[in-house]
Structure formats: structure tokens, C-alpha cells
Amino acid sequence: MEFMNLIEEAMSGSVRSLGKLISLVENEAEDMQKVLKAIYPQTGNALVIGITGPPGVGKSTLVSWLAKKYREKKHSVGILAIDPSSPISGGSLLGDRIRMSHLPPSDDIYIRSLSSRGALGGISQATLNIVRILDATGRDTIIIETVGVGQDEVEVINVADTSILVVSPGFGDEIQALKAGIMEVADIFVVNKADQPDALKYVHTLEKMIQSISSYQSWVPPVIKTIALQGEGVKELMEKIENHQSFIKNDKSYLLQKKEKLRREIIRLAEQKISRELDHFLREKIDFDNILEEVASGRKDPYYLAEEMVRFFLKTRSEATKI
Known part of the structure; x- marks a missing residue:
């Protein structure tokens, strides 16, 4: 795996490999999560x-x-x-x-x-x-x-x-x-x-x-x-x-603050993942042109439709998990 080679080279002092790793993470490349998981213990x-x-x-x-x-x-x-x-x-x-x-x-x-x-x-x-x-x-x-x-x-x-x-x-x-x-x-x-x-x-x-x-x-x-x-x-x-x-x-309170920072980060990461998956789901499964027409004409309100899309998303995810 190329990203593992970059990590090893960066740990050995290669500034070039360090720069590549940072670009990979900053640009949210495909291997970003693998890189972050690999380096976290260090x-x-x-x-x-x-x-x-x-x-x-x-x-x-x-x-x-x-x-x-x-x-x-x-x-x-x-x-x-x-x-x-x-x-x-x-x-x-x-x-x-x-x-x-x-x-x-x-x-x-x-x-x-x-x-x-x-x-x-x-x-x-x-x-x-x-x-x-x-x-x-x-x-x-x-x-x-x-x-x-x-x-x-x-x-x-x-x-x-x-x-x-x-x-x-x-x-x-x-x-x-x-x-x-x-x-x-x-x-x-x-x-x-x-x-x-x-x-x-x-x-x-x-x-x-x-x-x-x-x-x-x-x-x-x-x-x-x-x-x-x-x-x-x-x-x-x-x-x-x-x-x-x-x-x-x-300072005991610092340990509590550190845990609170991690809690907020975990929630933020989870929200980002859910947001990405929801966005992908809506693009694949929902006819937005038709929904926007219904809202624009006044036949439906955006609140009701948003709730329905979330229900549909959660139901589909639940069924996929069972399979």
C-alpha cells in the first residue's frame, strides 16, 4: 500500500513524503481514513x-x-x-x-x-x-x-x-x-x-x-x-x-477537558460521515426535481419532505444492515 510507504518514509525524516501525506489528508483523498487510523497509535x-x-x-x-x-x-x-x-x-x-x-x-x-x-x-x-x-x-x-x-x-x-x-x-x-x-x-x-x-x-x-x-x-x-x-x-x-x-x-480537570474534546471530535466525525452518506443516498434514490416542484407549488412543505427523506434513508440503511 503506497500510503504505508509514505508513512514509513515520513517517520524516517522524508519531508517530501510528509508533504504528500498532509496533502492526502487535506484534500480528503481516498486513503485518508486509512492513514489517520495507521498513525493514531503514534x-x-x-x-x-x-x-x-x-x-x-x-x-x-x-x-x-x-x-x-x-x-x-x-x-x-x-x-x-x-x-x-x-x-x-x-x-x-x-x-x-x-x-x-x-x-x-x-x-x-x-x-x-x-x-x-x-x-x-x-x-x-x-x-x-x-x-x-x-x-x-x-x-x-x-x-x-x-x-x-x-x-x-x-x-x-x-x-x-x-x-x-x-x-x-x-x-x-x-x-x-x-x-x-x-x-x-x-x-x-x-x-x-x-x-x-x-x-x-x-x-x-x-x-x-x-x-x-x-x-x-x-x-x-x-x-x-x-x-x-x-x-x-x-x-x-x-x-x-x-x-x-x-x-x-x-490537573484533574485537564483530563476531563481532554475527554470532552475527544467526545466532540467523535460526534463531529460521525456527523460528517452521516452527512456524506445521506448526500450520496439522496443523489441516488431521490427525485429532487419532483420534490422541489411540489414545494415550490405549495403542495408540500419542506419540513414534511425532509422528515420523509430521513425516514426513507434510515429504513433503507436498516434493511441493508439486516442483509
């Missing part, structure tokens, strides 16, 4: 960091510095840049290496730009699948940078072990808007461009907001000041990431 070893925040705060520069510093610690790094989907092709609109072009070329730093495919929160199932491929093929640290569209980015927590919200002075209105969303799920806050005027005042305001929503939490998210263009504050950020990792390993 997952669960990588540190997965999610980075989000408003556009223009310096997320990509910060990601580059983190990748560089983790490489200095001999980590193999994977970077997934989640971009908005093209409304026509479904592909990503931005480039991956354009934003991180100053990283030194190395097979130990793998950068991939992915389309959010319109998923709620900008994080698609494909992203989670690709994180697992990077994990299974030996990446020690995986960094996910999201599109940074605000509250919808709360979905990053479903993929990352440690979620980081990056902001900068001058984004006060955005912080207020984020309060009901990502602020509740961010594990670490980063105030980038900390050399700008009013940066300290901005940090204090943010700390007060965090205290107001974290009083019932055992982990209180720290606020780290960085100047990403110069790499300042990156070492302290990595220390806080390490602290958070140590914390969740000994």
Missing part, C-alpha cells in the same frame, strides 16, 4: 501550541522566534498557518513561507499553510488530522497560527495543549470584543510591541480583565511582554508555556 507526544489574536499584532514574527528557539533546544518543529479559505477553491489565500521567510532553511522546521475551509473558529478537522500526522512523524513541537479574526478563534483550544492570545497596544477595542470569547480560553497572554507608548498601561488593563474572569480558575493566565521583531520576551514566553504544561499534567 500520536500524543508533541507539544501543541495555538497562537491567535487580531491581525497585525505580530503573530507570525512571534511564531518564527518560537520556532527558532525550540530548534536551539534540538526540537523538530512543525508550523501550521491557518489562512482564510478562498470562496472558490477552498484553498488558503495567504502564503506560508512569505510571512516566515527569515527562518533558516531546515528539514527540522516544517511550515505549511492550511485553509480554514470555513470551519467555525477557523480550525478545521483537517487541521487536527494534520497535527496528528506531524506528531506521529516526529515533530516535537507543533505551532498553530490562526487567522486571527477574534472571538471565533476559541476553537483553537480544541487542538492546542497551550493556547496563546497575542495583542498589542492600540488594540483596546479588540480586547473588549474578545472578552466574551477567546479571553476565557487563552492560557497565556502576550502583549507584543511592548516598546510602544502606553504598553505598560495596556498590560495592567489586560491583567485586571484577566483577574475578573479567572477568579474561579486554578490556572490564572500570565501576561508576557514581547518585542517580537527583536526576539525580546520569547524566552520568558517559553518558560510560561513550560509552566502551563507542568500544570496541566497534574
Whole structure:
């Protein structure tokens, strides 16, 4: 089986085979499920960091510095840049290496730009699948940078072990808007461009907001000041990431959260499978032109017909199972 050869080669360090595996999963190729089932036992070893925040705060520069510093610690790094989907092709609109072009070329730093495919929160199932491929093929640290569209980015927590919200002075209105969303799920806050005027005042305001929503939490998210263009504050950020990792390993609620993430994923996968099978069934068995005519003329309502189609689908599936 060709996909097994790709897995073996990717695990042996072949970047080319890794890229092929990721394309296979991202494009939902025929062997995708076989690949994911084959690599799953090898997952669960990588540190997965999610980075989000408003556009223009310096997320990509910060990601580059983190990748560089983790490489200095001999980590193999994977970077997934989640971009908005093209409304026509479904592909990503931005480039991956354009934003991180100053990283030194190395097979130990793998950068991939992915389309959010319109998923709620900008994080698609494909992203989670690709994180697992990077994990299974030996990446020690995986960094996910999201599109940074605000509250919808709360979905990053479903993929990352440690979620980081990056902001900068001058984004006060955005912080207020984020309060009901990502602020509740961010594990670490980063105030980038900390050399700008009013940066300290901005940090204090943010700390007060965090205290107001974290009083019932055992982990209180720290606020780290960085100047990403110069790499300042990156070492302290990595220390806080390490602290958070140590914390969740000994936190019983984290295990419950992990189980809840898996529960939601299993339900989502089941829904996707049912949706695909229902779509195929309706195309094969249902005369939609006739149904649409009945609805358009007012002879039938869409609710009744939808219920009838589901009943027909379930009955047919039940009979097929008995056979």
C-alpha cells in the first residue's frame, strides 16, 4: 500500500513524503481514513501550541522566534498557518513561507499553510488530522497560527495543549470584543510591541480583565511582554508555556477537558460521515426535481419532505444492515 510507504518514509525524516501525506489528508483523498487510523497509535507526544489574536499584532514574527528557539533546544518543529479559505477553491489565500521567510532553511522546521475551509473558529478537522500526522512523524513541537479574526478563534483550544492570545497596544477595542470569547480560553497572554507608548498601561488593563474572569480558575493566565521583531520576551514566553504544561499534567480537570474534546471530535466525525452518506443516498434514490416542484407549488412543505427523506434513508440503511 503506497500510503504505508509514505508513512514509513515520513517517520524516517522524508519531508517530501510528509508533504504528500498532509496533502492526502487535506484534500480528503481516498486513503485518508486509512492513514489517520495507521498513525493514531503514534500520536500524543508533541507539544501543541495555538497562537491567535487580531491581525497585525505580530503573530507570525512571534511564531518564527518560537520556532527558532525550540530548534536551539534540538526540537523538530512543525508550523501550521491557518489562512482564510478562498470562496472558490477552498484553498488558503495567504502564503506560508512569505510571512516566515527569515527562518533558516531546515528539514527540522516544517511550515505549511492550511485553509480554514470555513470551519467555525477557523480550525478545521483537517487541521487536527494534520497535527496528528506531524506528531506521529516526529515533530516535537507543533505551532498553530490562526487567522486571527477574534472571538471565533476559541476553537483553537480544541487542538492546542497551550493556547496563546497575542495583542498589542492600540488594540483596546479588540480586547473588549474578545472578552466574551477567546479571553476565557487563552492560557497565556502576550502583549507584543511592548516598546510602544502606553504598553505598560495596556498590560495592567489586560491583567485586571484577566483577574475578573479567572477568579474561579486554578490556572490564572500570565501576561508576557514581547518585542517580537527583536526576539525580546520569547524566552520568558517559553518558560510560561513550560509552566502551563507542568500544570496541566497534574490537573484533574485537564483530563476531563481532554475527554470532552475527544467526545466532540467523535460526534463531529460521525456527523460528517452521516452527512456524506445521506448526500450520496439522496443523489441516488431521490427525485429532487419532483420534490422541489411540489414545494415550490405549495403542495408540500419542506419540513414534511425532509422528515420523509430521513425516514426513507434510515429504513433503507436498516434493511441493508439486516442483509
